[in-house]
Amino acid sequence: MTTTDRTDHEDIPAIALDWHRAGKGAVLATVVETWGSAPRPVGSQLVVSGAGEIEGSVSGGCVEGAVVVEAMDALADGRARILEFGVSDDEAFAVGLACGGRIRVMVEPVGAQIPEAMLAELVAARAAREPIAYVVDTESWTRRLARPGDAELGETLAARFRADRSGFEPDGRTFIAIHNPPLRMAVVGAVHIAQPLMVMARLAGYDAALIDPRETFGSAARFPGERIIDDWPDEALAAFGLDARTAVVTLTHDPKLDDPAIEAALRSDVFYLGCLGSTRTHAKRVARLKERGFTDEEIARIHAPVGLDIGAMSPAEIAIAIMAEITRVLRKGA
Known part of the structure; x- marks a missing residue:
């Protein structure tokens, strides 16, 4: 044999x-x-x-x-x-x-x-x-x-x-x-939280990609062995493909990077969209999305502040909270 x-x-x-x-x-x-x-x-x-x-x-x-x-x-x-x-x-x-x-x-x-x-x-x-x-x-x-x-x-x-x-x-x-198609995750923003999040995503069975056009942030030295896409988020997500087995997480706090990714995700049927930021930051985000023509129902798909409220402090703890929320949505629905 x-x-x-x-x-x-x-x-x-x-x-x-x-x-x-x-x-x-x-x-x-x-x-x-x-x-x-x-x-x-x-x-x-x-x-x-x-x-x-x-x-x-x-x-x-x-x-x-x-x-x-x-x-x-x-x-x-x-x-x-x-x-x-x-x-x-x-x-x-x-x-x-x-x-x-x-x-x-x-x-x-x-x-x-x-x-x-x-x-x-x-x-x-x-x-x-x-x-x-x-x-x-x-x-x-x-x-x-x-x-x-x-x-x-x-x-x-x-x-x-x-x-x-x-x-x-x-x-x-x-x-x-x-x-089912394999699970995938697109992480927008090569920040500290993304480092443990990418590892956790792979351990949980996701085909994960890190998206950040800023080469200094999204470098192989900071993210060894990870798939890094250095295009602008809207272009990167269009090439990556968004479907009902995909999660999108935005982490940059920068509307120039986060907003195009959020808009692309809201126009798709991704099962999860989570965005880093305080309640105040999210309120500003909601206002921008409404100006762009998105409805309250569409905006309500966003999980923000991202992650379950477990009192997370460090980047690794925040990554745990994000993965926990993604898992809950995947298995139990939004």
């Missing part, structure tokens, strides 16, 4: 599609349920080729090895199946669990079960940063794709997209795998 050197480990569906089209065969294994300790959350995926190549992960240790064996059997017989692994605390470490628990893994061969056209549509949606869900009835093994606003699933699906929560419906047979 070998592992490929492909770097985009998280794009498991695309790897599965490539392997299937190359004639290697491909089987997708998905964590569909967990109890107790589990190293990988529901929705995590592993792909196995007929040549024994693997990418991704559903657990670890003996559990993963058993899934690979079942995947090879699925390629041979063309059937989907759900596997269940349960272990005691004493056995947990050997099978890749921190302590006792159970996991269920759905194994589906591409082509024989998952239609190639359906997988291709899912891969295309992911590449276009469009949220999409894979819905499978684990008794009849019928499948379909769903998007936000799907009439049949309604608010249930909306809540799953918002929370990034894959899982079974109350009927116990319908599994919904959520495929």
Whole structure:
């Protein structure tokens, strides 16, 4: 059994599609349920080729090895199946669990079960940063794709997209795998707060970019390893792209830099817009935005002063407050 050197480990569906089209065969294994300790959350995926190549992960240790064996059997017989692994605390470490628990893994061969056209549509949606869900009835093994606003699933699906929560419906047979675009964050202003904020954003899973046309501020020496865009904020955000999986934070206090970014964000469907500044500073900001034609409802989307009120003092503490507020909005809504 070998592992490929492909770097985009998280794009498991695309790897599965490539392997299937190359004639290697491909089987997708998905964590569909967990109890107790589990190293990988529901929705995590592993792909196995007929040549024994693997990418991704559903657990670890003996559990993963058993899934690979079942995947090879699925390629041979063309059937989907759900596997269940349960272990005691004493056995947990050997099978890749921190302590006792159970996991269920759905194994589906591409082509024989998952239609190639359906997988291709899912891969295309992911590449276009469009949220999409894979819905499978684990008794009849019928499948379909769903998007936000799907009439049949309604608010249930909306809540799953918002929370990034894959899982079974109350009927116990319908599994919904959520495929949201990766989270992104644009931080405007290479100030002290941005230094810990960029690190925290990456740790929280965001593809973060720092925007500041002032080269002295936005230097690699001050922000080693970070993605720095030295264009003016409105131009930078247009190139970066703003969508419902993007957060924007402005930190400069300078209207020449902050305001173009704020206006661009308000004209988009970013899920979060936070702006540094006191209540007095924000009042002046609101007045400027009204002069520019923005409505009270649009302006109310701004979180200002930015961050949860936790009494933060240092740049790192303020960054914690900002990340906490972004997380609350992402998971619970504005």
